[in-house]
Amino acid sequence: xxxxxxxxxxxxxxxxxxxxxxxxxxxxxxxxxxxxxxxxxxxxxxxxxxxxxxxxxxxxxxxxxxxxxxxxxxxxxxxxxxxxxxxxxxxxxxxxxxxxxxxxxxxxxxxxxxxxxxxxxxxxxxxxxxxxxxxxxxxxxxxxxxxxxxxxxxxxxxxxxxxxxxxxxxxxxxxxxxxxxxxxxxxxxxxxxxxxxxxxxxxxxxxxxxxxxxxxxxxxxxxxxxxxxxxxxxxxxxxxxxxxxxxxxxxxxxxxxxxxxxxxxxxxxxxxxxxxxxxxxxxxxxxxxxxxxxxxxxxxxxxxxxxxxxxxxxxxxxxxxxxxxxxxxxxxxxxxxxxxxxxxxxxxxxxxxxxxxxxxxxxxxxxxxxxxxxxxxxxxxxxxxxxxxxxxxxxxxxxxxxxxxxxxxxxxxxxxxxxxxxxxxxxxxxxxxxxxxxxxxxxxxxxxxxxxxxxxxxxxxxxxxxxxxxxxxxxxxxxxxxxxxxxxxxxxxx
Amino acid sequence: xxxxxxxxxxxxxxxxxxxxxxxxxxxxxxxxxxxxxxxxxxxxxxxxxxxxxxxxxxxxxxxxxxxxxxxxxxxxxxxxxxxxxxxxxxxxxxxxxxxxxxxxxxxxxxxxxxxxxxxxxxxxxxxxxxxxxxxxxxxxxxxxxxxxxxxxxxxxxxxxxxxxxxxxxxxxxxxxxxxxxxxxxxxxxxxxxxxxxxxxxxxxxxxxxxxxxxxxxxxxxxxxxxxxxxxxxxxxxxxxxxxxxxxxxxxxxxxxxxxxxxxxxxxxxxxxxxxxxxxxxxxxxxxxxxxxxxxxxxxxxxxxxxxxxxxxxxxxxxxxxxxxxxxxxxxxxxxxxxxxxxxxxxxxxxxxxxxxx
Numbered sequence: 004x005x006x007x008x009x010x011x012x013x014x015x016x017x018x019x020x021x022x023x024x025x026x027x028x029x030x031x032x033x034x035x036x037x038x039x040x041x042x043x044x045x046x047x048x049x050x051x052x053x054x055x056x057x058x059x060x061x062x063x064x065x066x067x068x069x070x071x072x073x074x075x076x077x078x079x080x081x082x083x084x085x086x087x088x089x090x091x092x093x094x095x096x097x098x099x100x101x102x103x104x105x106x107x108x109x110x111x112x113x114x115x116x117x118x119x120x121x122x123x124x125x126x127x128x129x130x131x132x133x134x135x136x137x138x139x140x141x142x143x144x145x146x147x148x149x150x151x152x153x154x155x156x157x158x159x160x161x162x163x164x165x166x167x168x169x170x171x172x173x174x175x176x177x178x179x180x181x182x183x184x185x186x187x188x189x190x191x192x193x194x195x196x197x198x199x200x201x202x203x204x205x206x207x208x209x210x211x212x213x214x215x216x217x218x219x220x221x222x223x224x225x226x227x228x229x230x231x232x233x234x235x236x237x238x239x240x241x242x243x244x245x246x247x248x249x250x251x252x253x254x255x256x257x258x259x260x261x262x263x264x265x266x267x268x269x270x271x272x273x274x275x276x277x278x279x280x281x282x283x284x285x286x287x288x289x290x291x292x293x294x295x296x297x298x299x300x301x302x303x304x305x306x307x308x309x310x311x312x313x314x315x316x317x318x319x320x321x322x323x324x325x326x327x328x329x330x331x332x333x334x335x336x337x338x339x340x341x342x343x344x345x346x347x348x349x350x351x352x353x354x355x356x357x358x359x360x361x362x363x364x365x366x367x368x369x370x371x372x373x374x375x376x377x378x379x380x381x382x383x384x385x386x387x388x389x390x391x392x393x394x395x396x397x398x399x400x401x402x403x404x405x406x407x408x409x410x411x412x413x414x415x416x417x418x419x420x421x422x423x424x425x426x427x428x429x430x431x432x433x434x435x436x437x438x439x440x441x442x443x444x445x446x447x448x449x450x451x452x453x454x455x456x457x458x459x460x461x462x463x464x465x466x467x468x469x470x471x472x473x474x475x476x477x478x479x480x481x482x483x484x485x486x487x488x489x490x491x492x493x494x495x496x497x
Numbered sequence: 498x499x500x501x502x503x504x505x506x507x508x509x510x511x512x513x514x515x516x517x518x519x520x521x522x523x524x525x526x527x528x529x530x531x532x533x534x535x536x537x538x539x540x541x542x543x544x545x546x547x548x549x550x551x552x553x554x555x556x557x558x559x560x561x562x563x564x565x566x567x568x569x570x571x572x573x574x575x576x577x578x579x580x581x582x583x584x585x586x587x588x589x590x591x592x593x594x595x596x597x598x599x600x601x602x603x604x605x606x607x608x609x610x611x612x613x614x615x616x617x618x619x620x621x622x623x624x625x626x627x628x629x630x631x632x633x634x635x636x637x638x639x640x641x642x643x644x645x646x647x648x649x650x651x652x653x654x655x656x657x658x659x660x661x662x663x664x665x666x667x668x669x670x671x672x673x674x675x676x677x678x679x680x681x682x683x684x685x686x687x688x689x690x691x692x693x694x695x696x697x698x699x700x701x702x703x704x705x706x707x708x709x710x711x712x713x714x715x716x717x718x719x720x721x722x723x724x725x726x727x728x729x730x731x732x733x734x735x736x737x738x739x740x741x742x743x744x745x746x747x748x749x750x751x752x753x754x755x756x757x758x759x760x761x762x763x764x765x766x767x768x769x770x771x772x773x774x775x776x777x778x779x780x781x782x783x784x785x786x787x788x789x790x791x792x793x794x795x796x797x798x799x800x801x802x803x804x805x806x807x808x809x810x811x812x813x814x815x816x817x818x819x820x821x822x823x824x825x826x827x828x829x830x831x832x833x834x835x836x837x838x839x840x841x842x843x844x845x846x847x848x849x850x851x852x853x854x
Binding site: 081082090091092095115116117118124125127128129130131132133134135137138139141142144145146160161162164165168169171172173175176177178195196197198199235238248249250251252253255256257347348349350 | 514516517518522541542543544545546547548550551552554555556557558559573574575576577578581582584585586588589590591605606608609610611612639644646648650651652653654655656659668669670671672673674676677678
């Protein structure tokens with residue numbers, strides 16, 4: 004699992020515009036399987052018109068929507084004149100209020116615990132710097148009333164007692180709107196900022212995550228129900244003894260409005276899928292194409308029965324990007340423009356170096372790809388998810404470059420993380436609906452490319468169309484995030 | 498010290514635990530109406546109550562001016578998290594954050610984490626000092642103008658203005674830089690108890706606001722002078738410290754005649770949990786005016802014995818009387834907690850050092 008779900012969802016980044024002129028930035032999130040393997044083709048919106056078993060009428064699934072704050076990732080275009088602070092509270096407030104105006108299920112924050120490095124230097128081409136998630140969400144609870152508030156928090160560099168307490172506190176302060184995206188890290192690079200260092204073996208990441216979540220649930224369940232004379236209930240002693248944690252005592256926070264905050268999982272490995280099926284309420288997935296989405300969806304939902312869970316108990320929400328326009332052609336043009344902003348000459352070389360694991364600064368971004376092969380043991384890139392199979396990715400990039408006569412920069416633009424949904428509001432609404440009705444997803448975590456206004460048009464133009472289709476709420480029905488998601492109350496143990 | 502220096506007042510808003518935001522928002526707004534410098538919220542892993550920093554973060558958008566000072570303990574929390582959470586509180590409150598430094602001393606608290614045994618107070622406070630030190634370095638690890646958004650070179654930051662802190666403490670190390678850009682105040686205001694060692698040693702090294710427990714103004718004067726001298730010995734300018742007398746106040750007894758002399762201490766008693774005042778709001782105003790007028794302290798940190806009742810009487814009675822006598826501000830002229838306290842925004846040593854690292 005990555006410390007930042009959007010990180011794994013992309014290989015690299017870059018921007019457009021000749022040096023010395025306009026905007027540039029980096030990469031993009033919500034990358035599709037297609038993008039990562041270097042296959043070109045139609046956008047998700049186009050593919051969504053493919054056939055599938057489409058639900059109709061009263062049978063139609065309701066779509067769930069979340070808003071990912073655009074920050075430290077390669078989707079975010081910081082050089083756009085409309086781009087504002089990634090750290091000022093006003094930016095967070097704007098995006099959260101917009102999401103709540105759009106009746107979204109929740110607002111999502113990624114996490115960073117060490118600034119990313121490239122070639123031993125702090126990466127400076129993307130947005131750098133962000134606030135601590137749970138503290139921002141506590142403040143956002145004051146300026147929103149219904150919106151779910153999800154924080155990514157690393158289980159490696161926290162302890163169950165303290166994190167369970169912070170999450171339960173947020174759930175109380177927000178009236179039942181807290182969610183936790185569980186990630187772990189085994190990298191010693193991030194560990195250099197912590198007492199514990201990078202002690203965790205890669206193989207133990209999910210072991211720790213699973214025991215961490217189970218322990219947190221024991222703590223959340225440890226108070227009695229409220230009764231006469233005890234409006235909050237009373238604490239009961241807990242004792243947990245396991246391979247990762249050996250703790251006992253009393254929890255300081257009563258059972259929270261949701262019972263347990265909503266748990267999100269974002270890993271895609273076999274262990275990650277199993278962990279999600281056993282313990283998560285939401286999967287933040289990266290399968291942005293219809294086919295990959297359906298395969299993932301089927302796989303995950305089939306795993307639930309083994310844990311006594313129903314298919315509806317776990318929501319699958321891919322992280323996706325979008326570009327709107329007055330016509331599909333205009334939207335495509337805009338999307339291409341954003342890709343050029345995201346993949347500058349500098350960022351194209353950086354993207355290449357992330358795959359090759361070598362210093363390629365001598366290469367011309369407008370020239371051909373390097374003839375040398377990637378270094379499989381490279382430690383060039385720190386603080387972000389490594390490309391799984393650099394040799395295969397490089398081979399795919401080369402094949403594409405040769406077939407279409409593309410330069411380094413053009414190849415990076417083609418292969419990394421194109422936008423998921425591109426078109427008129429009608430086109431995008433229809434495509435999103437098709438994804439959900441054909442069981443490629445239960446909803447989406449939308450990743451805008453502008454801070455903080457990147458969600459404005461979607462809320463104003465696409466949400467009403469989804470509402471007209473009868474697949475998205477027109478008002479919040481309940482007060483808690485669980486109620487928005489239609490999730491059952493957690494079963495209380497002990 | 499001159500008796501004409503500004504009077505600073507702060508109040509604790511904790512007490513029997515509450516978990517709903519409205520309870521705390523109401524108390525914070527009440528304190529803000531009294532133009533107090535800041536509110537504190539105590540916290541402990543060892544007794545029921547919500548996470549204090551989260552509560553005051555929730556309070557931040559619901560208030561405008563008042564300083565927000567949660568207790569954050571350093572024994573079991575990662576120093577990096579302490580630093581980034583406080584920096585974030587400063588961002589969401591637009592420069593109103595402070596940090597009441599605390600430690601977790603009991604074996605029961607240690608067992609909640611299962612990571613280390615309970616340690617002697619001296620070791621815990623030494624570590625708290627190290628956490629304060631590394632926090633300050635992390636806050637400074639971004640120069641104020643590190644974010645450049647230079648479109649021509651494609652650089653969002655000037656990486657030469659970000660700094661590794663490479664802190665090596667007794668029991669931990671931190672590489673840095675922070676993930677959070679330098680907070681609006683530069684450093685959130687550090688508040689610590691200076692009544693006795695070993696906590697006092699941490700306070701004189703790192704605190705901007707030092708709280709002292711004293712039953713009589715002479716004691717306070719002596720303690721304050723001693724603390725300022727110790728701070729000076731550590732190379733600090735004593736003028737950058739504020740010393741507040743900590744006092745628990747029971748204002749439920751109504752007014753009784755009070756001898757205006759400073760020794761009129763039938764109303765103040767020193768017991769477990771520090772000095773207590775029992776009496777009416779007017780008597781408390783007399784006491785505050787007397788101690789401050791004599792130059793014993795820079796102000797008071799008041800803990801209402803019964804949170805809502807005593808904070809209301811404090812604001813509507815005591816503070817109103819002090820304002821009427823022009824001894825206390827009627828509004829917050831500044832926007833940040835440092836401005837309320839008359840403390841400058843700290844310079845960034847990395848910036849003056851210049852260059853990368």
